[in-house]
Amino acid sequence: MSYIPHTEAERQQMLAAIGVTTIEDLFEAVPASHRFPKLNMPAPMSEMEVTAEMQALAESNEHAGDFAIFRGAGAYHHFVPSVVNHILLRGEFYTAYTPYQPEMSQGTLQSIFEYQSMMCALTGMDAANASHYDGATSLAEAVTMSMDVTRHKRKKVILSHAINPQYRAVVRTYNQGRDIKFVGDKGQADIEDLADMLDDNTAMLAISYPNFFGQIDDLKTLAERVHQAGALLVMVVNPMALAMFKSPGELGADIVVGEGQSLGVPLSYGGPYLGFFATREEYVRKIAGRIVGESVDQDARRAYVMTLRPREQDIRREKASSNICTNQGLMALAACVYLSLMGKTGLRRVAELNYHKAHYAADQINQLPGYTVNRDKPFFNEFVVKCPTSVKTINQRLIDAGMIGGYDLGKDYAHLKNHALLCVTEMNTKDEIDGLVEELGKVK
Amino acid sequence: MEPLIYEISVPGRVGVNLPACDVPQSELPTELLRESVELPEVSELQVVRHFVNLSQLNHAIDKGFYPLGSCTMKYNPKINEDMARLPGFAQLHPLTDDEGAQGALALMFDLQEWLGEVSGFAGVSLVPAAGAQGELAGILMIRKYHLDRGDTGRTKILVPNSAHGTNPATVTMAGMDVIELPSDDEGNVDLDALRAACAGEQGKHVAGMMITVPSTLGLFDRGILKIVELVHECGGLMYMDGANMNALMGMVKPGELGFDVMHYNLHKTFSTPHGGGGPGCGAVGVAERLLPFLPGPIVDIVDDGVEDEAPLYGLVMPEKSIGQLKAFAGNFGMHVRAYAYIRVYGGEGLKEVSRHAVLNANYIRAMLHDTYKVPYDRYCGHEFVLEGHFEDAPDIHALDISKRLMDYGIHPPTNYFPLIVPEALLIEPTETEDKATLDHFIDVMKKIAKEAKEDPELLKSAPHITPVSRLDEVRAAKQLVLCCAPVMKGE
Numbered sequence: 001m002s003y004i005p006h007t008e009a010e011r012q013q014m015l016a017a018i019g020v021t022t023i024e025d026l027f028e029a030v031p032a033s034h035r036f037p038k039l040n041m042p043a044p045m046s047e048m049e050v051t052a053e054m055q056a057l058a059e060s061n062e063h064a065g066d067f068a069i070f071r072g073a074g075a076y077h078h079f080v081p082s083v084v085n086h087i088l089l090r091g092e093f094y095t096a097y098t099p100y101q102p103e104m105s106q107g108t109l110q111s112i113f114e115y116q117s118m119m120c121a122l123t124g125m126d127a128a129n130a131s132h133y134d135g136a137t138s139l140a141e142a143v144t145m146s147m148d149v150t151r152h153k154r155k156k157v158i159l160s161h162a163i164n165p166q167y168r169a170v171v172r173t174y175n176q177g178r179d180i181k182f183v184g185d186k187g188q189a190d191i192e193d194l195a196d197m198l199d200d201n202t203a204m205l206a207i208s209y210p211n212f213f214g215q216i217d218d219l220k221t222l223a224e225r226v227h228q229a230g231a232l233l234v235m236v237v238n239p240m241a242l243a244m245f246k247s248p249g250e251l252g253a254d255i256v257v258g259e260g261q262s263l264g265v266p267l268s269y270g271g272p273y274l275g276f277f278a279t280r281e282e283y284v285r286k287i288a289g290r291i292v293g294e295s296v297d298q299d300a301r302r303a304y305v306m307t308l309r310p311r312e313q314d315i316r317r318e319k320a321s322s323n324i325c326t327n328q329g330l331m332a333l334a335a336c337v338y339l340s341l342m343g344k345t346g347l348r349r350v351a352e353l354n355y356h357k358a359h360y361a362a363d364q365i366n367q368l369p370g371y372t373v374n375r376d377k378p379f380f381n382e383f384v385v386k387c388p389t390s391v392k393t394i395n396q397r398l399i400d401a402g403m404i405g406g407y408d409l410g411k412d413y414a415h416l417k418n419h420a421l422l423c424v425t426e427m428n429t430k431d432e433i434d435g436l437v438e439e440l441g442k443v444k
Numbered sequence: 445m446e447p448l449i450y451e452i453s454v455p456g457r458v459g460v461n462l463p464a465c466d467v468p469q470s471e472l473p474t475e476l477l478r479e480s481v482e483l484p485e486v487s488e489l490q491v492v493r494h495f496v497n498l499s500q501l502n503h504a505i506d507k508g509f510y511p512l513g514s515c516t517m518k519y520n521p522k523i524n525e526d527m528a529r530l531p532g533f534a535q536l537h538p539l540t541d542d543e544g545a546q547g548a549l550a551l552m553f554d555l556q557e558w559l560g561e562v563s564g565f566a567g568v569s570l571v572p573a574a575g576a577q578g579e580l581a582g583i584l585m586i587r588k589y590h591l592d593r594g595d596t597g598r599t600k601i602l603v604p605n606s607a608h609g610t611n612p613a614t615v616t617m618a619g620m621d622v623i624e625l626p627s628d629d630e631g632n633v634d635l636d637a638l639r640a641a642c643a644g645e646q647g648k649h650v651a652g653m654m655i656t657v658p659s660t661l662g663l664f665d666r667g668i669l670k671i672v673e674l675v676h677e678c679g680g681l682m683y684m685d686g687a688n689m690n691a692l693m694g695m696v697k698p699g700e701l702g703f704d705v706m707h708y709n710l711h712k713t714f715s716t717p718h719g720g721g722g723p724g725c726g727a728v729g730v731a732e733r734l735l736p737f738l739p740g741p742i743v744d745i746v747d748d749g750v751e752d753e754a755p756l757y758g759l760v761m762p763e764k765s766i767g768q769l770k771a772f773a774g775n776f777g778m779h780v781r782a783y784a785y786i787r788v789y790g791g792e793g794l795k796e797v798s799r800h801a802v803l804n805a806n807y808i809r810a811m812l813h814d815t816y817k818v819p820y821d822r823y824c825g826h827e828f829v830l831e832g833h834f835e836d837a838p839d840i841h842a843l844d845i846s847k848r849l850m851d852y853g854i855h856p857p858t859n860y861f862p863l864i865v866p867e868a869l870l871i872e873p874t875e876t877e878d879k880a881t882l883d884h885f886i887d888v889m890k891k892i893a894k895e896a897k898e899d900p901e902l903l904k905s906a907p908h909i910t911p912v913s914r915l916d917e918v919r920a921a922k923q924l925v926l927c928c929a930p931v932m933k934g935e
Contacts, residue, residue, distance in 0.1 A: 003715075018806045023803050050788055091505070135771065317612040329720040
């Protein structure tokens with residue numbers, strides 16, 4: 001049977017050694033009334049048949065392999081060098097588990113340590129953990145940590161409406177059993193308005209950089225105001241943008257979280273992705289999740305090990321601040337390999353390609369009658385376009401022309417009906433962009 | 445040792461070939477820009493060698509036996525990886541309109557149905573990203589269920605003392621309180637303690653109970669039906685931690701035992717890889733009364749279609765959903781792998797999986813119980829616990845046995861868990877290991893028991909053949925070094 005190696009002779013020898021006659025005898029403790037139910041499921045299939053079936057399912061999807069894609073909104077189509085996938089397919093990496101035994105896991109441990117280092121470099125923070133599930137849950141963990149840092153005496157969290165709506169929804173899901181008040185994201189409060197909400201009951205203020213609309217806000221004085229109020233500044237960032245824009249560390253952030261999918265992880269219909277989490281040195285002992293540290297072995301050789309373990313659920317149990325155990329290890333490895341390949345100059349280059357192409361597209365679209373691009377603030381690789389008709393209508397037309405259009409902002413923001421969030425990355429050629437502009441121009 | 449990637453970096457070296465900019469360049473907002481990012485500067489070959497060298501410092505299922513209890517380190521079929529990388533899956537944007545993602549949605553719908561059938565539940569959400577997130581989903585559903593009925597006093601969750609640490613940590617995260625229950629001397633939940641916790645006024649505060657089946661000791665709790673009955677009688681709901689589902693497929697359905705909610709670990713039972721610590725998938729299944737509370741979005745048929753037409757699938761939020769647990773609809777790449785796995789086995793095959801997982805564990809137990817103390821020496825599920833110490837070798841601990849196993853190329857069992865067994869070694873061979881591998885492990889364990897008495901230093905100083913010897917973990921925690929020197933502040 002498929003992946004089970006036993007022969008009938010071996011089964012009999014093993015049963016004899018145990019002292020039973022059938023495998024069923026081993027289940028005597030299961031209530032007889034409920035034992036051995038029928039499974040109403042499909043019959044087994046050969047690898048050939050399974051492959052054919054799944055290929056057909058896959059091909060029926062409208063995916064970025066077949067369509068030019070101009071959609072981001074939290075998940076991005078970027079170039080992934082071949083090396084990344086080849087490393088991820090090393091069985092030594094992907095069929096290992098959490099490195100509980102450091103002597104047999106130095107490969108995983110060192111690569112996490114290198115990943116942590118790269119995330120520190122990108123964010124300008126002092127320490128990063130080994131990952132959370134995604135950008136949204138990283139933000140939820142930041143809420144938990146800010147409560148912990150402010151000793152559970154502060155109960156208010158200020159969220160910008162320009163943080164990804166899904167992230168804000170997740171933060172609320174996580175905290176429905178806790179006494180925390182979320183404010184700031186119901187209307188259209190800007191950075192100044194958010195800062196005005198700070199008081200001595202505020203644990204943290206979170207903004208997005210770039211924000212959900214692709215824009216870079218002026219953050220020069222925000223950190224000071226947040227810190228004056230005794231709260232933490234949390235920044236939700238796009239790591240690709242950090243290759244060119246000032247680091248959150250420079251801007252005074254205390255916790256930096258975000259979605260690392262842009263760093264070598266495919267779209268994959270929403271997961272598995274990579275939640276990263278970084279903070280300042282003084283808060284290191286409050287981080288949830290795995291952290292790898294450097295040490296030495298008994299022979300004084302440098303080696304790596306999971307550290308600050310007493311924070312975690314398997315030791316602290318109900319007193320742990322988070323229940324996180326399994327995280328997104330392999331995706332952190334993908335980011336580590338990706339960032340190694342891109343390196344100091346390559347990542348900047350990719351980021352600038354994104355910037356230039358997005359701006360070229362925005363300029364062209366802005367000239368079309370009926371379309372207006374929001375250019376109030378600098379932007380990175382996404383921008384908001386006011387359209388002459390519904391985004392749904394436009395996107396249907398684009399699909400027919402082989403393109404996946406922008407995200408319909410009206411789904412999340414009542415005041416942005418007929419507004420699309422368009423994304424342009426290094427994957428979009430000039431021809432594709434020109435094709436998009438041409439097609440949009442046909443809609444009046 | 446392999447140097448750090450930063451240590452082989454040379455200024456000016458580039459590891460990637462990128463296209464020229466084919467559009468007119470725009471002016472950059474210089475006042476908003478940073479100088480540079482301290483990333484390594486290495487060639488493509490250097491990157492490949494570095495990570496291949498690192499990979500070879502790991503132990504992994506593809507390399508050898510990995511009997512890490514409660515983790516189900518079974519073979520991860522290669523076809524699963526290929527399927528997850530099909531462009532139609534890997535390059536599908538999560539915000540694709542449902543009409544353009546019918547293949548993905550059909551796959552998820554079938555997976556929901558199959559997982560529901562395996563465990564006897566009315567509905568399944570694939571959203572949770574890992575077991576711990578599935579637990580959070582489950583406890584939040586239980587909480588919301590009571591609140592929805594206006595039953596506001598139920599704030600306590602019963603958890604046996606043998607539970608995985610995520611269970612009590614989850615309860616706290618959900619804003620509820622843990623009541624820990626003792627185990628009896630057979631490893632079952634102490635029914636008298638449970639009765640007391642569910643009785644009278646106290647019982648009105650019980651929101652539910654979390655229990656692992658088979659238990660973290662690898663045992664089927666003989667009182668399981670009584671436990672479910674007692675908790676239900678006092679108005680609580682039953683949560684099953686499905687970490688050990690590999691013992692149950694086709695053997696018993698948790699939903700039929702009366703459980704209200706359970707999480708699956710697709711990265712354990714359904715062979716999606718562990719990835720060195722994730723990603724996983726902690727899908728949750730629920731009984732009828734919790735259906736409206738499932739975390740969303742889940743996949744449903746939104747239009748049946750006429751005659752032979754395929755139905756139209758869509759992502760929907762259940763009516764009283766606890767909400768979204770992560771962005772988008774879950775770790776889809778893991779759904780693809782689990783789908784491929786279930787398709788290959790079919791229902792009959794999954795039954796064989798559990799039968800052989802249990803056979804393998806019992807075989808090792810039977811072959812080792814004269815050499816090691818097996819605290820609960822009865823038929824076990826897919827794993828069992830033994831004690832890693834000997835009366836005539838007082839200095840030897842479970843840790844020493846674990847480290848010595850490495851010298852024989854075997855990954856140690858889970859040690860010091862469950863907490864209720866002294867010097868615990870939790871052994872889970874899984875069904876994909878053949879008899880020869882098990883026999884080798886049994887021989888090695890016997891040999892180590894002998895060494896423990898004759899030459900204990902051999903164990904105390906183990907491992908000897910791994911890339912590094914035992915770590916100074918105290919130093920790691922005291923002199924914190926969490927990132928490479930070149931990116932540390934002030935350097």
